[in-house]
Each structure stands twice: as structure tokens, then as C-alpha cells.
Amino acid sequence: MQKKLDEPLLKIKQDVSTRWNSTYDMFERVLKIKNSVMSTIAIDYPDTINMTSEDIEVLDSAIEILSFFKDVTEEMSSEKNVTISEVILISNALKKKCQKFLSTPHPDCVLRMTQVLLNEISTRFSCIEENNIFAESTILDPRFKKYVFENEYAYSKACTNIKAMAGRIQIQSTCTSEPPSSSPSRKRKHSIWNEFDEQV
Numbered sequence: 001m002q003k004k005l006d007e008p009l010l011k012i013k014q015d016v017s018t019r020w021n022s023t024y025d026m027f028e029r030v031l032k033i034k035n036s037v038m039s040t041i042a043i044d045y046p047d048t049i050n051m052t053s054e055d056i057e058v059l060d061s062a063i064e065i066l067s068f069f070k071d072v073t074e075e076m077s078s079e080k081n082v083t084i085s086e087v088i089l090i091s092n093a094l095k096k097k098c099q100k101f102l103s104t105p106h107p108d109c110v111l112r113m114t115q116v117l118l119n120e121i122s123t124r125f126s127c128i129e130e131n132n133i134f135a136e137s138t139i140l141d142p143r144f145k146k147y148v149f150e151n152e153y154a155y156s157k158a159c160t161n162i163k164a165m166a167g168r169i170q171i172q173s174t175c176t177s178e179p180p181s182s183s184p185s186r187k188r189k190h191s192i193w194n195e196f197d198e199q200v
Contacts, residue, residue: 002036012037020073024066027059054107061110065117068097085141087134089148091125129154136162 002009013029016022030037034056041050072090076083098118102111128134129151135158138144149155 001040002033005035005039007033007036020077021066021070024063024070027063027066031056031059031063058107058110061106062113064106065098065101065110065114068094069117084134085137085144087125088128088138089144091121091128092148092150094121095125130157132158132161 010029010033012033013022013026015026034051038051041048072094075081075086076090095118098114098121101114102118106114129149135149135154138148139146139155139158139162146155
């Protein structure tokens with residue numbers, strides 16, 4: 001069927017609840033071979049409700065918003081890049097993408113899905129800028145500094161923490177410490193290893 005309709009020879013992908021991006025991958029694959037899918041349903045499964053142009057529009061809109069999440073998960077899953085300094089940037093960027101998407105015309109079901117995604121992001125990352133580790137890592141990353149912060153107070157607090165830590169490091173580096181006194185060597189108690197030690 002795919003050869004006849006001049007579509008790529010691809011198999012349908014299945015959504016898996018435990019696999020990131022599988023919903024996006026499934027929707028994208030269906031769109032790539034949509035004519036073959038619709039023809040197969042019409043010929044081999046005539047009693048099954050077929051896809052409509054409205055369904056195709058829903059899939060198109062869904063992968064538009066899900067593509068941002070796919071990019072983020074691939075970025076954060078990278079083993080070669082340091083990602084902790086990117087968390088604030090990415091969480092704020094995802095919220096803005098969802099908000100912008102909600103302000104444009106799309107099928108109602110996709111808008112509802114996007115609202116759920118936005119609510120989850122807002123809940124899970126509500127205090128991310130106030131987390132010292134994430135905030136300080138972001139500021140120390142020369143790519144970001146203060147530009148990704150939405151909370152000015154959180155940024156100022158993190159800067160104060162960094163300056164305080166830097167000050168302590170400087171003070172410690174100027175202090176001279178006496179070399180530790182050597183403690184008298186202790187003879188090892190008799191054990192089965194003594195003979196081995198003497199032979200080595």
C-alpha cells in the first residue's frame with residue numbers, strides 16, 4: 001500500500017506510557033504514512049471508523065507542541081553536556097511556549113492537552129529559581145547568567161550566596177596551616193598477613 005501511494009515504507013509506532021516522546025513519535029509516524037493508514041483501514045477494516053481531516057489537523061497541532069518537549073528531553077538526556085544549569089532556562093522556555101501556543105487557534109482537544117502540560121510544568125518547577133543549586137549553577141554558566149531568571153529576588157539571593165562562598169574560598173587560601181604532626185607508627189597486630197608482609 002505504501003509503495004502504491006508513494007509513501008515511505010515505515011511501520012506504525014505504538015505509544016508506551018513509560019517511554020518518553022513515544023506519543024510524539026506515534027503521531028509523527030501516522031502523519032508520514034497517513035494515506036496508507038487510511039486506505040488500509042478502509043479496505044481491510046471497513047467497519048472501523050477511519051481518520052478524518054479533522055483528525056489529521058489534531059495530530060498536526062499535537063506534534064507542534066509536543067516537539068518542544070521532545071527537544072527538551074533529548075537535551076536533558078545527553079550524557080556529554082552539563083545540564084543542571086539549563087533547568088531554569090528550559091522550564092521557563094517550556095512555559096512560554098505553552099502560553100504562546102494557547103493564544104493561537106488550535107483544536108480544542110489539543111489546547112486542553114497543552115493546558116494540562118502547562119499546569120504540570122508550573123507545579124513541578126514552581127520554585128526552581130529559589131533552589132540554590134539550580135540558581136547558582138545557572139548564574140555560573142557563562143551562557144546564561146541572569147538572563148533566564150524571572151524572579152529578580154531569587155537571582156539576587158543566588159548572587160549573594162556565590163559571593164559569600166567565593167569570599168570564604170579566598171580567606172581559606174590565604175591562611176597558613178601548620179603541617180600535621182606525624183603520629184608514631186603503630187605495629188600491626190599479629191595476623192595471618194604478617195608473614196605475607198615480610199615476604200613482600
